[in-house]
Amino acid sequence: MSSWRTWHRPLVLFALVMALWAVVCAVGLAVDDRVLTGAPIWAKPLKFSVSFVAYCLSLAWMVSLLGEDRPRLRRTAWWAGTTVVVASAVEMALITLQVVRGVRSHFNNATPFDAGVYALMGNTVVVLWLGTLVLAALLWSARTADRATTWSIRISTVLALTGAALAFLMVLPTPGQQRHEAAGRAVAESGAHSVGVPDGGPGMFLTGWSTTGGDLRVPHFFGMHALQLLPLLVLVLAALAPRSARLRDERVRVRLVLVGGAVYAAVLALLTWQALRGQSPLHPDGATLTAAAAVLAGGVLGVLAAVFLPGRGTAPVEEGHGHAGGEVVAGDLGAHRQ
Numbered sequence: 001m002s003s004w005r006t007w008h009r010p011l012v013l014f015a016l017v018m019a020l021w022a023v024v025c026a027v028g029l030a031v032d033d034r035v036l037t038g039a040p041i042w043a044k045p046l047k048f049s050v051s052f053v054a055y056c057l058s059l060a061w062m063v064s065l066l067g068e069d070r071p072r073l074r075r076t077a078w079w080a081g082t083t084v085v086v087a088s089a090v091e092m093a094l095i096t097l098q099v100v101r102g103v104r105s106h107f108n109n110a111t112p113f114d115a116g117v118y119a120l121m122g123n124t125v126v127v128l129w130l131g132t133l134v135l136a137a138l139l140w141s142a143r144t145a146d147r148a149t150t151w152s153i154r155i156s157t158v159l160a161l162t163g164a165a166l167a168f169l170m171v172l173p174t175p176g177q178q179r180h181e182a183a184g185r186a187v188a189e190s191g192a193h194s195v196g197v198p199d200g201g202p203g204m205f206l207t208g209w210s211t212t213g214g215d216l217r218v219p220h221f222f223g224m225h226a227l228q229l230l231p232l233l234v235l236v237l238a239a240l241a242p243r244s245a246r247l248r249d250e251r252v253r254v255r256l257v258l259v260g261g262a263v264y265a266a267v268l269a270l271l272t273w274q275a276l277r278g279q280s281p282l283h284p285d286g287a288t289l290t291a292a293a294a295v296l297a298g299g300v301l302g303v304l305a306a307v308f309l310p311g312r313g314t315a316p317v318e319e320g321h322g323h324a325g326g327e328v329v330a331g332d333l334g335a336h337r338q
Contacts, residue, residue: 004064008081011060014088015053021092022049034102037200039208041102045095047207051224052088055160058227059084059135062153065145066138077138083131087124094121107171107191107199122171129164136161148234148253155261156230159268163223166272170216193217196278204282211282214275223268233260246307255306263299270295 004012028042035041063077094117098105105121108114136157143150171191173181180187192199197213209215237256241247274281274288284292 006064007057007060008063008078009060010082010085011056011063014085015056015060018049018052018056018092022046022053025049028099036102036104038203039200041099043208044105045092045099048092048095051221052092054228055224056085056088058231059132062139062157063135065149065153066142073138073142077135080131080134080138084128084135087128087131090124091121091128094124104189106193107189109190110188125164125167129161132157132161132164147250148237148257149231151254151257151261152230152234155257155264156226156228159226159230159261159264160224162265162268163220163226166216166220166223169276170220195275209281211280213280214278215280216272216275218275218281219268219271222271226264226268230257230260230264233257252307255309256303259299259302259306262302263295266295266298 025042025046029040029046032040032042059081063074063081066074066077095105098108098114098117103110103114106118108118136154139157140154145153170193173187173190174192177187177190177192193215194201194210195214195216197210201213202211203209204211207217207221209218234253234257237247237253241253246252270288270291271281273291274284279285279288
C-alpha cells in the first residue's frame with residue numbers, strides 16, 4: 001500500500017484547503033439567505049469544494065503509484081498534477097468572487113467584467129482537463145499496482161475525462177439564446193445546465209438537478225466520480241477475497257473490474273442521452289427504462305461470466321503483485337487496499 005507521504009503533495013494540500021473552504025461555504029449557507037437561479041447562493045462553491053476534495057485526493061493517490069524507478073515519469077506527473085491544482089484554485093477563486101458579488105459565475109455575459117470572468121473560467125477548465133489528460137496518459141503507460149487496480153485506474157481516468165468533457169456541452173447557447181443572437185439582441189447569458197427548461201427551475205434537494213427537464217450536470221457528475229467508484233470496487237473485491245475462492249483468483253477480479261467499467265460507461269452514455277433529450281432523471285420514459293434494463297441485464301450476465309467462466313491456464317503475475325495462479329492470500333491484500 002502506498003504511504004500517504006508519497007502522494008502528490010500540491011494535490012493533497014489543495015484538497016485540504018477545499019475541505020476547509022467547504023466548511024466556510026456551509027456557514028455561508030446558514031447565514032446568507034441570498035438565492036441565485038433558484039438555489040442558495042453558497043450552494044455552488046460548496047458543491048465544487050467537496051467535488052475538488054474527492055477529485056484531487058484520487059489523483060494524488062494515483063500519482064503515488066507511479067514507480068520511484070521512473071523519475072522522469074513521476075516528474076512529468078508532478079507538473080501535470082500541479083497544473084491541475086493551479087487551474088482548480090483559479091476556478092474556485094472566480095466562483096467565490098461572483099458569489100460575493102451576488103451574480104452567476106457560469107454562463108454570465110451581463111457585463112464586460114462578468115463576461116471576462118466567465119471566459120477566464122472556461123480557459124481554466126480547459127487547462128484542468130488537459131492536466132488530467134496528461135496524468136491519465138502516464139497512468140495508462142505504467143503498471144501502477146496489481147492488475148485489477150491498474151485497470152480500475154485506467155478505466156476511471158478515461159471515464160472522468162469523458163465526464164469532465166461533457167461540461168463543454170453546457171457552454172453551447174440554448175435555442176432561445178441563439179434566436180436572440182440571430183436577431184442582434186444582447187444576450188446576458190450564454191449556455192445552461194438544463195435542457196428543455198430554463199435554469200433555476202424546480203430541482204432536487206442538495207444537488208439542484210432539474211426535476212422538470214434534462215440536466216447535463218448529472219452525467220458530468222457521474223462521469224467525474226468514476227475516479228472514486230471504480231477503485232472502490234477493487235477495494236471491495238480485495239476485502240471479499242479471503243472469503244471467496246473465486247475472488248482470490250486475480251483473473252476473476254480483473255474481469256469484474258472490466259465489467260464494472262463497461263457498465264459504468266453504459267450508464268454514463270444513458271444519462272447523457274437522457275439529459276440531451278430534455279428528460280429529468282426522476283422521470284424516465286419507456287425508451288430510457290428499456291435502455292436501463294438492457295444495461296442491467298448486460299451487467300448481470302457480465303458478472304456471471306466473469307465469476308464462473310474458466311480461465312486459460314495460469315495467470316501471469318508480475319513480481320511483487322501476487323503468487324502463481326493470480327491468487328491473493330492474506331498477506332497480499334495490503335497491496336490492494338490502496
